[in-house]
Every structure is written in C-alpha cells, then in structure tokens.
Amino acid sequence: MATAPREFIENLRHLPQTVKDAWFRLGKAPESEREESQATFHNLFLHIHSVRVHVRTLKPTLTLGLGIMATSAFLITVITGALLMVYYKPSTDLAYQSIKDIHFTVSTGRFMRNIHRWAAQLMVLAVLLHMARVFFTSSYKKPREFNWVVGLGLLVMTLALSFTGYLLPWDQLAYWAITIGSNIANSPRELTDAIGVTTWMDPGGFQKRLLLGANFVGQDALIRFYVLHVFVLPAALVVLLSVHFWRIRKDGGMARPEDPMGGLAEWGGELKPVFEPVATKTYGLMALVRGKRATVNRGPENTVMSWPHLFWAELAVFMVTVAVTLILSYYSDAPLKELANPAIPENPAKAPWYFLGLQELVSYSAFMGGLLIPVIVLFGLALIPFLDRRPGGEGRWFGTPGERPVAVKSLFFSLAVTVGMLALTVNYGWLRNWFPGIHQLWIILINPGSLLVLIFAAWSLYVLQRQDSVRHAAVGLFICFLVSFTILTYFATVHRGPNWKFFWWPSQWPVH
Amino acid sequence: MSRLDPPRVSRRSLLSLASMGSFIAALGTALAGILRLPNPAVLPGPVRRFKLGSPDEFAVGSETVLAEEGLVLFRDNDGFYAVSAVCTHLGCTVAWSKDGFACPCHGSKFDSAGRVVAGPAPRPLPWLELARAADGQLIVNADNEVPEGTRYRV
Numbered sequence: 001m002a003t004a005p006r007e008f009i010e011n012l013r014h015l016p017q018t019v020k021d022a023w024f025r026l027g028k029a030p031e032s033e034r035e036e037s038q039a040t041f042h043n044l045f046l047h048i049h050s051v052r053v054h055v056r057t058l059k060p061t062l063t064l065g066l067g068i069m070a071t072s073a074f075l076i077t078v079i080t081g082a083l084l085m086v087y088y089k090p091s092t093d094l095a096y097q098s099i100k101d102i103h104f105t106v107s108t109g110r111f112m113r114n115i116h117r118w119a120a121q122l123m124v125l126a127v128l129l130h131m132a133r134v135f136f137t138s139s140y141k142k143p144r145e146f147n148w149v150v151g152l153g154l155l156v157m158t159l160a161l162s163f164t165g166y167l168l169p170w171d172q173l174a175y176w177a178i179t180i181g182s183n184i185a186n187s188p189r190e191l192t193d194a195i196g197v198t199t200w201m202d203p204g205g206f207q208k209r210l211l212l213g214a215n216f217v218g219q220d221a222l223i224r225f226y227v228l229h230v231f232v233l234p235a236a237l238v239v240l241l242s243v244h245f246w247r248i249r250k251d252g253g254m255a256r257p258e259d260p261m262g263g264l265a266e267w268g269g270e271l272k273p274v275f276e277p278v279a280t281k282t283y284g285l286m287a288l289v290r291g292k293r294a295t296v297n298r299g300p301e302n303t304v305m306s307w308p309h310l311f312w313a314e315l316a317v318f319m320v321t322v323a324v325t326l327i328l329s330y331y332s333d334a335p336l337k338e339l340a341n342p343a344i345p346e347n348p349a350k351a352p353w354y355f356l357g358l359q360e361l362v363s364y365s366a367f368m369g370g371l372l373i374p375v376i377v378l379f380g381l382a383l384i385p386f387l388d389r390r391p392g393g394e395g396r397w398f399g400t401p402g403e404r405p406v407a408v409k410s411l412f413f414s415l416a417v418t419v420g421m422l423a424l425t426v427n428y429g430w431l432r433n434w435f436p437g438i439h440q441l442w443i444i445l446i447n448p449g450s451l452l453v454l455i456f457a458a459w460s461l462y463v464l465q466r467q468d469s470v471r472h473a474a475v476g477l478f479i480c481f482l483v484s485f486t487i488l489t490y491f492a493t494v495h496r497g498p499n500w501k502f503f504w505w506p507s508q509w510p511v512h
Numbered sequence: 513m514s515r516l517d518p519p520r521v522s523r524r525s526l527l528s529l530a531s532m533g534s535f536i537a538a539l540g541t542a543l544a545g546i547l548r549l550p551n552p553a554v555l556p557g558p559v560r561r562f563k564l565g566s567p568d569e570f571a572v573g574s575e576t577v578l579a580e581e582g583l584v585l586f587r588d589n590d591g592f593y594a595v596s597a598v599c600t601h602l603g604c605t606v607a608w609s610k611d612g613f614a615c616p617c618h619g620s621k622f623d624s625a626g627r628v629v630a631g632p633a634p635r636p637l638p639w640l641e642l643a644r645a646a647d648g649q650l651i652v653n654a655d656n657e658v659p660e661g662t663r664y665r666v
Binding site: 183218347366430499 | 550551555556557579580601603604607614616617618619628629630631632634635
C-alpha cells in the first residue's frame with residue numbers, strides 16, 4: 001500500500017482528537033501560570049484582558065461590578081433585540097400590531113420583550129451608577145481623562161438607545177415621545193424666535209427635519225428611529241465600548257491605590273521587608289532574589305492571574321445580571337399603551353423614569369431644560385478630569401483627605417436647594433405668573449432649571465475657595481448633579497399628575 | 513533670515529502638505545455629501561386644509577373642538593375664528609375648557625384667545641386662516657397663521 005492512503009486512514013482515525021485540539025488548543029484546564037496566560041491571550045474574547053490583574057481591582061467593593069453589569073445588560077439587549085427584529089415591522093400601520101403579536105402570540109415573545117426592556121433599564125441604571133463609582137473613587141484622574149470622556153459618550157449612547165427603543169411600538173407613549181423629542185430638537189427656535197433671526201438661521205428646524213424626515217410625525221420618523229435603534233446607535237456603542245475597554249489596559253489597568261514603595265509589603269499574606277539597595281554598594285544576585293520574585297525598591301506587585309480570578313468575577317456579575325433580568329421579566333411585563341392617537345396625548349404624558357427629571361426641566365423651558373442644561377451638564381462632567389489634575393485617592397472611595405465631609409455637606413445643600421426650588425415653583429408659580437406678558441427670553445434664561453445650575457456652580461466655586469481643593473469642588477458639583485437628578489426624577493414620577501400639576505400622591509389625581 | 517529671504521520650503525514638504533490638504537478637502541466633501549442624504553429634500557405630509565361644514569351649523573357664541581384637525585372653532589358676534597390646539601411648547605394637543613387651553617404634557621396654560629398665561633410655552637396659540645369653499649363650506653387652512661383678533665365674517 002502506498003503511504004498516502006495509509007496516512008489518510010491514520011488521519012481519519014485521529015480526526016476526533018485533531019479537531020478537538022484545533023478548537024481547544026490547550027486541551028485541558030490550564031494548570032500552570034504559563035498555561036493560564038496562554039488561555040488568556042490565545043483567545044479573541046479573552047485577550048482584551050491583561051494576563052495578570054491587580055488584586056485590589058478585583059475587590060468587589062471597589063468597582064461593584066457595575067461596568068461589567070452594564071456590558072452584560074447590553075449583550076442581553078443585543079441578543080433579545082435581534083430576536084424581536086424577527087417579528088417587529090417598522091411601519092406605522094403594522095408596528096403596534098406586531099408588538100401585540102410578539103406579546104400575545106409568538107412563543108416566548110412576551111418573555112423576550114420583557115427581558116429586552118428590563119435589560120435596557122438595568123443598563124441605564126448600571127451606566128449611571130458606574131459613572132458615580134468612577135467619580136467617587138477618583139478613577140477619572142490622569143491618565144484616565146480620555147476614558148472618562150469616552151464613558152460619557154457611552155452614557156449618551158445608552159440614553160439615545162433607550163429613547164429610540166420606546167418609540168418603536170407606536171403606542172401612545174411612542175407617538176407623543178417622538179412629538180416631544182423632535183420638538184425639543186426644534187427648540188433652538190425659541191431662542192431664534194425670541195431674537196428674531198429664525199428666517200435666516202434655523203438650527204432647530206434643521207434638527208427636527210433630520211429626525212422626522214417630514215414636517216409631522218409619521219412613517220418617515222418611525223423608520224429613522226428604527227435605523228438608529230437597530231443599527232447606527234448599537235454600532236457606534238460597540239465602537240466606543242471597544243475603545244473604553246482598550247483604554248483600561250492602555251491606562252495601566254483600573255485605578256487603584258499605589259503599591260507601597262519600600263518598607264514593609266504584603267507578600268503571600270504576610271508582611272515582609274522590601275529590599276532597598278544602597279546606591280554605593282554592589283550586590284550579587286543572591287541578595288536580590290528572595291521568595292519567588294525579586295522585590296527591589298518596591299513592594300510586590302500583588303497581581304494575580306486573570307485566568308481564573310478575573311474571569312470568574314466577570315462571569316459571576318454576568319450571571320447576576322442575567323438572573324436579575326430574568327426575575328424582573330418573569331414578574332413584570334413591559335408596558336404597551338393604546339395605539340398611537342395623533343389627536344390626544346395621555347394626561348399626564350410621562351416619559352420613562354430616566355427622562356422624567358428632564359421632563360420636569362423641560363416644563364420650565366424647552367430650550368433651556370431640554371437642550372442647554374443637558375449640554376452644560378455633559379460639558380461640565382467632561383471637563384472634570386482636565387480641571388482636577390492633582391493625583392491622589394485613586395481607587396479609594398472618597399479617597400482624598402476631607403472629602404467625606406464635603407460630600408455630606410454638598411448632599412444636604414443640594415437636597416435643600418432642589419427641594420426648596422421645587423416648593424417655590426409649585427407654590428408660587430414662576431415669572432409668567434408674576435409678570436404676565438414677560439418676554440420669552442427671560443423665561444428661557446431665568447427658570448428653576450437654569451437657577452439650579454447657577455446655584456450649584458456657585459456652590460462648587462465656594463467649595464473650591466473654602467477647601468482649597470479642585471477635587472473637593474468637583475465632588476461638590478457631582479453630588480449636586482446626582483442629588484438634583486434623583487430628586488427631579490422622583491418628583492416628576494410621584495408628584496406630577498394630569499396637566500403636569502402638583503399632587504401629593506397619584507391617588508389624588510382627578511378621576512374622569 | 514529676513515522677511516525678504518524666507519526659509520526655503522522643500523518640494524517634498526510642499527507636495528505632502530498639498531496632498532494632505534486635498535485629502536482633508538475630499539473627506540470634508542464626502543462627509544457633507546453623507547449628511548445631505550438624511551436632510552429631506554421634499555417634506556411629505558398631508559394637506560392641512562379642512563372643510564368644516566356650512567357656517568350655519570355653528571351658532572353664534574359656540575365653541576367647537578375639532579380633535580382630528582387639532583383646533584377649536586369659535587363664532588362670536590364679529591364672526592368666526594379658529595385657534596390651533598397644538599401646544600407651541602412641544603407639540604402636545606391642548607385641552608379646551610371655558611377657562612382656556614391647558615397642556616397635559618408640561619402644564620402650559622393659555623387663555624381663550626390663545627395667549628400664554630402660565631407655563632413654558634414660548635408663543636401664543638396661533639389663530640388659523642379661515643375661508644369659504646366654492647360650495648359655501650367653511651375651510652380652515654391649518655398651515656397659515658393670521659394675526660390674533662382676526663375674524664372671518666360670512
């Protein structure tokens with residue numbers, strides 16, 4: 001027999017083994033650190049991680065797993081979103097019915113839609129909390145300024161995805177949200193009208209036309225938001241997310257306290273002196289190497305292998321996210337209001353919770369509350385790492401000295417100011433109630449929203465002066481932002497009723 | 513080196529500068545072209561001229577809410593006038609009652625002539641153009657505004 005047929009049969013005999021080897025190159029669970037590194041960097045999905053991670057960054061109390069939670073939620077929405085696309089029809093005639101089909105007829109359709117919605121809500125929450133975590137652990141500081149800004153981009157993408165998502169069912173919520181959203185895009189007209197230049201310069205009208213593709217909310221608008229929701233925004237988010245992950249490695253892993261230099265250092269669970277060579281002396285190798293690795297001049301690096309330590313942690317957070325989503329989806333159905341009715345909005349017509357703070361601001365002035373204040377807030381947040389450049393406190397909650405008292409004071413200050421401003425507005429109305437016929441420019445410039453921004457900026461400058469610390473000023477400002485966001489969201493959720501009037505409880509809403 | 517004797521620019525750096533410039537110009541043009549497409553050249557939309565019926569159907573002193581058309585038609589001793597029921601704030605439909613108009617979305621309030629009384633609305637509710645069709649029916653042109661106080665006499 002010639003050799004080729006024999007070789008062929010031999011290869012055939014080994015086929016199961018060779019195929020297995022090709023897919024699982026290591027062929028077994030890695031045992032040595034060398035194999036563990038190979039398992040990490042020989043795998044496309046794992047190699048975005050470094051081979052070793054610092055033990056401090058694995059402490060659950062440092063990160064709370066929020067970034068991984070947001071990413072997990074995003075993955076869940078991608079998978080369930082693709083499934084929903086199978087049945088969803090982006091047409092004003094069919095969209096509502098197709099959602100009803102998904103809800104009532106398609107096998108597991110209702111569950112998948114619930115998961116999609118709950119994962120999206122969880123993603124918004126996780127992204128917001130992740131931002132707060134990064135801020136309070138000083139993790140935005142040099143060299144992580146750029147990644148902080150990328151993170152803000154991801155926050156905007158997340159909110160945009162949520163917004164475009166709840167427009168698609170073409171129910172009452174969807175129709176009036178598109179109407180309101182596109183008119184917020186149109187709201188620079190308030191300003192251009194007030195100063196009388198709309199005929200020559202109309203950025204508002206341009207933005208509205210770009211969103212709606214028409215002068216009214218209809219098929220053109222739905223298809224545009226559909227394209228944004230299922231392709232443009234997710235693609236952009238994936239690109240930004242890749243940059244975000246990649247920057248973590250390029251910036252030297254996650255922010256953490258410095259390892260001790262010299263002195264005593266923890267090594268294998270016990271404190272040992274770190275070898276500090278005297279400059280004038282020559283040492284032999286024997287003097288330098290003690291234990292497994294040399295620790296000269298600085299403490300041991302305290303890193304562990306990513307496989308398995310980091311991957312177990314990430315998998316655990318992923319599983320928790322999936323579990324929470326599944327439980328919520330099992331017990332609570334995603335809402336679907338009545339079919340879109342262009343004649344009459346719901347009363348009250350409320351956005352989902354994460355936009356209700358914004359809706360409260362918009363109820364003071366569309367341009368100031370809907371566009372200018374969000375832009376100012378985003379701009380302010382983006383500037384933080386470029387203005388607060390003094391290192392210190394990285395990877396520690398409220399890590400710089402004296403930060404906690406500032407945080408607590410800012411908490412009470414912003415709480416009092418926000419609640420006071422709302423109480424004033426509810427009890428005494430605003431400029432238009434006091435001076436009927438007042439020029440619109442005043443309403444745009446001076447309203448409860450713009451005043452809150454001014455007062456918080458002033459508070460931050462006061463803290464800067466008083467505490468003589470840029471970080472403390474940033475803490476003051478960030479707490480003000482978080483507190484006012486939370487209070488406004490709560491206020492609009494609970495205390496705003498029909499005609500956007502104040503009510504103590506929804507049970508007091510007039511019945512009709 | 514003086515102003516009359518500038519530093520020599522090498523041919524290579526001049527050419528690379530020129531090519532870089534043309535690259536940026538091409539990129540800019542392409543970007544402008546990309547952004548042109550989603551900007552609609554034609555704005556599709558229904559004709560917003562509505563026949564409302566014979567003027568005799570509306571008694572003097574009556575107020576008629578026309579939900580489909582998004583307006584309220586009034587008739588007083590001086591004649592007809594139609595006030596748009598689309599909030600000038602963010603486009604919600606305002607509800608009419610004897611006190612005036614109230615917006616369900618963000619709480620704007622207007623008096624019965626459409627003037628802003630409270631809330632964030634930047635402009636009064638527009639008064640709409642009225643006309644008669646050849647068959648004598650009243651027509652409202654919801655795309656055309658007329659000054660406040662304009663009455664249409666039949």
